[in-house]
Amino acid sequence: MSRILPVLAVVLAIVVLWYAAAVKMNAAWVYDQAARAGEPAPAFSQLVRLTMNQDRPVLPAPHQVITELANSTLGMKISSKRSLVYHGWITISATLLGFAMGTGLGILLAVGIIHNRAMDMSVMPWAIASQTIPILAIAPMIIVVMNSLGVQGLIPKAIISAFLSFFPVLVGMVKGLRSPDQMQLDLLSTYNANGAQVFWGLRLPASMPYLFTSLKVGIAASLVGAIVGEMPTGAVAGLGARLLSGSYYGQTVQIWAALFAAALVAASLVGIVGIIERRTLKRMGMAR
């Protein structure tokens, strides 16, 4: 309870502020309608009522977003093109594939970096440079290039996901694989252990806490990558497509519902990685 209370307080404050902002931002339309109809400006109580349920509000009220979220998830068949479950799954599948690719690439590069001086000198600057490129600029190019190679759908989005998620894994794993101190390495040297034994016996297990921290950042980045990857494809499917089509047609409620769905997916994915982290570290005896 003592942990939930602060969270609830913050949520309550956000909801209050949100309602206030909705009244203020949606009022212009109400005044505009009244002026066109030649009526006097509505009183405050009426104004509040008229800003709460507009079809295309500037800022939808929280209950509108929640209603839309509920309708587009529970309220329709998941095969429907308007179902957020359908779009969500498309985004999640690209996220997971991209996350797997990015994690694999990040770990491979990290292993290369710690074992090879040339890679240490050359790979890291490029990895950092890759992250300074705005993903919005490179995403359409990846889609177009892949499309010209005849690859569409899941793979190009997953590549964009991987592009964002390999980096935290790379940085975390380099740090993790280098975390054993000189004494630990000397100890293995006194056993005349070979490189593979040092890696599997010491470096890899020692890097696990670092890996999981990176994975949490990486999976959130993967989701962002998948959503961005869905935008230049012409808004066919996925949460990114819902965001884009919502903005095409001024469906702010739909945009916000998609936004919330994306946030929920992100929280769940990070939460799942967190659970796997706790279980794994506990089994390894590293959690106390």
Place this chain on the structure above:
Amino acid sequence: MKDTVTQPVITAQNLQLVFQTNDGPVHALKDVNLTINKGEFVSFIGPSGCGKTTFLRAIAALEHPTGGTLTVNGMTPDQARKSRAYGYVFQAAGLYPWRTIAGNVKLPLEIIGFSKAEQDEKVRKVLELVELNGFGGKFPWQLSGGMQQRASIARALAFDADILLMDEPFGALDEIVRDHLNEELLKLWARTGKTIAFVTHSIPEAVYLSTKIVVMSPRPGRITDVIESPLPKERPLDIRDTPEFIAIAHRVREGLRAGHSDV
């Protein structure tokens, strides 16, 4: 129990070790001559920078001498390392947090490639030797500092090397635990007949444990005195109050002071 014939295990002749640093060369070891015989318990004592740890690391082939000769079991230190001639105990226990105590002790055995049955048998034996039987299934963080260090000694003993190199193994422990472990170590030494080289900062510890005390001094790191201890093999803790003990401790202290004054 020991053979009366002295058999050299570690010999150093005119050993030099110079580190090249940004501030110029540092003489970590200069003209070190020493013979350690089989079954001896030799302590190295001296202030920081006297090269006592460097010498131990050179024996273990973790540092490489720049001059003179050093042999371990008649081989070069590197050959000795490759034939797993010694077990090394570091200042920190350095147990893997993701392995149980038994798993940690098993580590060198896995690397060397003993069979599963042999591993279990050896682990059981050395855990008994350091009186940690029953703790094999615990994780390191569940044990006290003293017990962790005992586990690390068990790990060094697991593969039956004849030589035990110990670099201030009890330096981080409190005095009561240290006294207890010193007693245990003497018993273990008597039972196993290992040759032990032991680095320490503590005069009482050096005098209590050793058959031979090597006093060293810094800049350049060198040996200033080698004391053959006349104390008997059986040493209860209260031997530290006897005149013989105090006389040796006094000589060690004098040696340390002499090393300091000519800096």
